[in-house]
Amino acid sequence: MDDAGLLAFLVVKPADLPPAPVVRTRDEALARITPAANPQPCVMCGAPAWLTRTVATEAGHRWLDLCRPHRLAVSDWRRTQQPHVPFAETVNVLVEAAESVGLRVRVIASNLEE
Template sequence: MTDADLLLRLGVDPDTLAPAVDPRRGPDRVGLNPVPCSTCGQPARFTRIVDLDQGPRWLDRCRSCFLATVGTQPSRMPATVDGIVADLRAAMAEAGVALTIIEAP
């Protein structure tokens, strides 16, 4: 599921999301004075940046809205052992490290 699909599932208009100019502001958005949930307006407890045609935007969610969509978020992690091994090899090559990955039979 893409970020756009996630917003569609939540019923959130991408144009209503605040631009995410500084990713380090994430903790401020859900701290002592949290912003409202992008979906229902309750205080947000979880935030992330979604990448849209309009540029990066904040998607802020309360506990209930987060739990309702936690399994539908786009994954940035490899889903298979082969994918994990490929990521490790690419990272080793980029770092100039010579390691051997031993795959279990």
């Protein structure tokens, strides 16, 4: 998935991210996350950023500052790009749970990318 997909996954608008240089240096990135230098806030929760990177967007290059939990969430998303449990298994568990209390369930799903 590209940067646009990553931002869509995070539900982040590119215009809400700070502008970044097209080519960033390691020092520029470290300055954004170094504890002694008052790290930038995580774009998702406002906690001190633990990782930063630049993303190419339709609004230009932007900084994406993330705290550790959100960084790990993105890392996992990038590695698998799939839910941890197959969707069908998740649905089956929900249906069985509903039926166990006497409810009848019908699941209607569609591909969000269409």
